Amino acid sequence: MPLPEKALIAEIRRLAGFASRRRRSGSGSVVLGGIGARITAGIGDDCAVLRPPPGHEILVTTDFTLEGIHFRREWHAPEVVGNRCLARGLSDIAAMGGEPLAAFLSLALPRDLPQAWVRRFVRGLVALGMKYSAPLAGGDTAESPNGILADIVVVGSVPKGKAVLRSGARPGDRVYVSGELGSSAAALMEMRARPKKKLNPREYRRHFSPEPRIKLGRILREKGLATAMIDLSDGLSTDLGHICEESGVGADIAADLIPRARVGKPEHEVALELALHGGEDYELLFTVSASKRLPSRIAGVPVTQIGVITRSPAASVLLLDSEGVYHQLIPHGWEHFRT
Amino acid sequence: MPLPEKALIAEIRRLAGFASRRRRSGSGSVVLGGIGARITAGIGDDCAVLRPPPGHEILVTTDFTLEGIHFRREWHAPEVVGNRCLARGLSDIAAMGGEPLAAFLSLALPRDLPQAWVRRFVRGLVALGMKYSAPLAGGDTAESPNGILADIVVVGSVPKGKAVLRSGARPGDRVYVSGELGSSAAALMEMRARPKKKLNPREYRRHFSPEPRIKLGRILREKGLATAMIDLSDGLSTDLGHICEESGVGADIAADLIPRARVGKPEHEVALELALHGGEDYELLFTVSASKRLPSRIAGVPVTQIGVITRSPAASVLLLDSEGVYHQLIPHGWEHFRT
Numbered sequence: 001m002p003l004p005e006k007a008l009i010a011e012i013r014r015l016a017g018f019a020s021r022r023r024r025s026g027s028g029s030v031v032l033g034g035i036g037a038r039i040t041a042g043i044g045d046d047c048a049v050l051r052p053p054p055g056h057e058i059l060v061t062t063d064f065t066l067e068g069i070h071f072r073r074e075w076h077a078p079e080v081v082g083n084r085c086l087a088r089g090l091s092d093i094a095a096m097g098g099e100p101l102a103a104f105l106s107l108a109l110p111r112d113l114p115q116a117w118v119r120r121f122v123r124g125l126v127a128l129g130m131k132y133s134a135p136l137a138g139g140d141t142a143e144s145p146n147g148i149l150a151d152i153v154v155v156g157s158v159p160k161g162k163a164v165l166r167s168g169a170r171p172g173d174r175v176y177v178s179g180e181l182g183s184s185a186a187a188l189m190e191m192r193a194r195p196k197k198k199l200n201p202r203e204y205r206r207h208f209s210p211e212p213r214i215k216l217g218r219i220l221r222e223k224g225l226a227t228a229m230i231d232l233s234d235g236l237s238t239d240l241g242h243i244c245e246e247s248g249v250g251a252d253i254a255a256d257l258i259p260r261a262r263v264g265k266p267e268h269e270v271a272l273e274l275a276l277h278g279g280e281d282y283e284l285l286f287t288v289s290a291s292k293r294l295p296s297r298i299a300g301v302p303v304t305q306i307g308v309i310t311r312s313p314a315a316s317v318l319l320l321d322s323e324g325v326y327h328q329l330i331p332h333g334w335e336h337f338r339t
Numbered sequence: 340m341p342l343p344e345k346a347l348i349a350e351i352r353r354l355a356g357f358a359s360r361r362r363r364s365g366s367g368s369v370v371l372g373g374i375g376a377r378i379t380a381g382i383g384d385d386c387a388v389l390r391p392p393p394g395h396e397i398l399v400t401t402d403f404t405l406e407g408i409h410f411r412r413e414w415h416a417p418e419v420v421g422n423r424c425l426a427r428g429l430s431d432i433a434a435m436g437g438e439p440l441a442a443f444l445s446l447a448l449p450r451d452l453p454q455a456w457v458r459r460f461v462r463g464l465v466a467l468g469m470k471y472s473a474p475l476a477g478g479d480t481a482e483s484p485n486g487i488l489a490d491i492v493v494v495g496s497v498p499k500g501k502a503v504l505r506s507g508a509r510p511g512d513r514v515y516v517s518g519e520l521g522s523s524a525a526a527l528m529e530m531r532a533r534p535k536k537k538l539n540p541r542e543y544r545r546h547f548s549p550e551p552r553i554k555l556g557r558i559l560r561e562k563g564l565a566t567a568m569i570d571l572s573d574g575l576s577t578d579l580g581h582i583c584e585e586s587g588v589g590a591d592i593a594a595d596l597i598p599r600a601r602v603g604k605p606e607h608e609v610a611l612e613l614a615l616h617g618g619e620d621y622e623l624l625f626t627v628s629a630s631k632r633l634p635s636r637i638a639g640v641p642v643t644q645i646g647v648i649t650r651s652p653a654a655s656v657l658l659l660d661s662e663g664v665y666h667q668l669i670p671h672g673w674e675h676f677r678t
Contacts, residue, residue: 044585046434046570047398047495049502058397059386060477062445062492068484069447095385106401106490108408138399145407146485151445153401153492156386163388230385246383 039102039137048138050101056157058101061092067147075191078117080201080208081148082124084280088233089154090132090212091282095231096165097221098158099214100134106151108144117148125152132214164221164286169228169247173287173309176294178213178301179206181236182270183261185278190264203264210282215299217284225294229286235279238331240317243287250312253329254320257306276319277332378441378476387477389440395496397440400431406486414530417456419540419547420487421463423619427572428493429471429551430621434570435504436560437497438553439473445490447483456487464491471553503560503625508567508586512626512648515633517552517640518545520575521609522600524617529603542603549621554638556623564633568625574618577670579656582626589651592668593659596645615658616671 039050052058065071065085076084086103093100105125109118122136129136134154187199187207201208213231220226228247230239236258244251260275262268270278287309288294294303310318317329378389391397404410404424415423425442432439444464448457465475473493526538526546540547552570559565567586569578575597583590599614601607609617626648627633633642649657656668 045505046431046568047400047437047502049435049497050397050399051499052391052397058389058391058494060389060441060443060492060494061386062443062477062479062490064445064447064479064481064488064490066447066481066484066488069482092385096388098386102399104399104401104492106403108403108405108488138401140401140403140490142403142405143408145405149403149405149447149488151401151403151479151490153399153443155397155399155494158388160390163386166384 039135048102048104050137050155052101052157055160057160057163059093059096059098059156059158059163060153061089062151062153063088063092065150065152067149073148074195076208078120079124079127082121082126083128083209085150085152086125086128086134086154087210087212087282089152090128090134090214091210091231091233093154093156094213094217095229095284096156096158096163097217097226097229098156098163099218100132100154100156102137102155103129103134104153104155105136105139106142106153107139108142108149110144110147113148132212158221162221164217164226164229166228166230166243166246169243169249169287169309170289171249171309171311172290173227174290174305175240175251175253175285175287175307175309176303176305177232177236177259177283177285178216178303179281179283180259180261180302181232181281181283182274182278183207183263184210184280185235185274186261186263186270189274200265203267206261206281206283210280212282213284213301216301216303219298220284220286225288225292226286227289229284232281232283232285233279235277235332236275236285237277237317237329238279239285241315241331243285244312244315244317247309248313248315250310250314250316250318251307252310252318252320252326253307256322257304259302259304276329378474387441387443389476389494391440391496394499396499396502398432398435398437398495398497398502399492400428401490401492402427402431404489404491406488412487413534415547417459418463418466421460421465422467422548424489424491425464425467425473425493426549426551426621428491429467429473429553430549430570430572432493432495433552433556434568434623435495435497435502436556436565436568437495437502438557439471439493439495441476441494442468442473443492443494444475444478445481445492446478447481447488449483449486452487471551497560501560503556503565503568505567505569505582505585508582508588508626508648509628510588510648510650511629512566513629513644514579514590514592514624514626514646514648515642515644516571516575516598516622516624517555517642518620518622519598519600520571520620520622521613521617522546522602523549523619524574524613525600525602525609528613539604542606545600545620545622549619551621552623552640555640555642558637559623559625564627564631565625566628568623571620571622571624572618574616574671575614575624576616576656576668577618578624580654580670582624583651583654583656586648587652587654589649589653589655589657590646591649591657591659591665592646595661596643598641598643615668
């Protein structure tokens with residue numbers, strides 16, 4: 001084996017709490033948390049076996065975390081890479097109003113990577129997984145020809161027919177976002193501008209330790225509040241565009257209403273551009289029927305109305321600026337670490 | 340966006356048959372084959388939503404396919420890479436006695452990769468998926484810093500409590516393999532020795548177009564025949580070692596009983612070493628209680644007894660050679676394209 005793969009798998013098992021909990025077939029299943037989810041076989045068999053809650057549908061999402069594209073070793077501690085890797089997947093589950101059942105990690109590592117890096121990466125990932133009842137239940141390991149390559153799969157569940165899709169927004173619905181936007185893009189901009197300077201992770205929390213909005217998403221689904229929902233991974237302009245396209249509607253949003261993150265030291269508000277186009281904040285963007293009232297916080301997270309859904313066959317999004325002038329909002333792709 | 344990602348996703352949707360079948364939320368679900376599986380939302384939402392058959396558990400497996408590690412562009416046509424990529428995942432489902440529900444593809448591509456390569460790759464993958472009721476239901480796309488990177492996830496299902504694990508082999512059980520072994524390793528050896536020569540894919544079928552043993556695995560599970568099962572992805576010596584370790588048993592196998600693949604032109608039997616240690620044949624290795632009788636073919640696939648399970652706390656595997664002498668069989672790692 002090119003890598004000490006056995007050692008790696010044993011380590012992942014240990015960190016994921018499998019070592020002491022594995023049982024022989026036939027001697028009963030292993031409960032690893034989650035809402036009645038049972039993992040009856042885990043890392044070490046051909047497949048993981050999951051028992052989803054009765055009356056639920058299954059949610060599946062996969063997300064790459066690639067060195068040089070999604071992170072840089074000199075900018076991100078291994079724990080941060082592990083945390084962000086899983087947060088991406090959990091955030092997709094949140095955006096459907098679902099709950100996680102288990103996570104799966106495909107991990108390809110270059111031959112010369114110190115074992116300590118892997119251990120810290122897995123530790124960061126598993127810590128977030130424990131917090132959100134998403135135990136690591138399997139995956140794949142390989143040698144990487146170049147750089148660290150991870151693909152995270154999160155499997156979740158949602159009561160039958162209740163998943164909140166991108167396609168449910170209707171004209172007149174109000175457009176909301178959770179939390180504040182632009183912190184992750186601000187951190188990237190700062191690191192790009194001053195590559196040698198170490199940022200303080202606590203000043204850019206949504207970048208270094210994003211919390212997936214699982215509880216908020218679940219409440220919005222349970223109470224029938226969200227008509228459409230998406231997580232802000234590509235940036236507001238792009239992700240609102242997705243909702244509009246999938247729902248066959250348009251949207252008007254107001255620049256002054258967009259909650260901008262406060263970052264850095266001295267603390268300051270991020271530029272509007274970062275809140276509009278910066279990705280990877282992992283907040284939720286959702287629409288709510290005009291007949292429903294929303295509190296200003298749900299599950300401890302601020303929710304802010306930023307606009308309304310309009311009739312627009314072209315799915316166009318208009319931005320009202322501070323001077324009262326409307327502009328077409330063109331989605332800017334989220335460009336990660338490209339310069 | 341670094342890649343023409345929208346175009347790629349549209350292309351995948353088209354090839355996967357999604358374009359014409361997608362529906363708005365609320366207007367009913369989309370049936371894409373499988374045993375009662377329903378995919379209620381697919382590529383284009385935050386998660387895919389799957390409705391597994393009632394009374395079933397969920398199987399999940401993930402497998403990397405990395406350029407330079409698992410394939411080489413000069414040796415493998417894009418369709419072959421796509422076929423093998425999905426076959427790896429389907430084979431894991433077969434090894435549990437399960438049936439596929441859907442496949443998910445994370446695909447990272449270098450900027451300069453011709454669009455035609457991607458199209459042919461996806462076509463190869465989707466063709467195999469259609470054959471085995473594993474429609475492509477989602478995934479992720481990214482730019483690759485280096486080489487083509489694919490991670491395939493297959494989600495399947497199996498009746499509750501019926502998955503065939505690696506841990507169920509008991510002393511006295513007989514050890515069986517399906518098909519013939521060593522063809523894939525023989526193809527690799529041949530290509531390594533003569534990099535310029537094009538191999539005829541029909542002379543090395545298990546390498547260029549492996550068929551996952553889904554039906555065989557299902558029958559072995561349904562009829563309660565297999566006590567333990569694994570697919571031969573790492574090679575007989577390694578994979579039999581896995582069954583022994585997980586079951587806490589040993590095994591005696593006879594060299595003369597191992598069915599060796601016939602390959603090349605003129606057709607010839609592969610060397611014993613390749614059948615013993617060569618990986619990626621995607622046949623099934625399984626154990627059967629001595630009280631059960633097995634026909635010589637199941638679902639059209641030959642099944643051959645190669646040995647018996649023994650009592651051995653050290654999980655040791657012994658190989659009986661043609662002279663009647665026993666040797667300890669040491670697992671040889673499967674080394675892909677390393678030289």
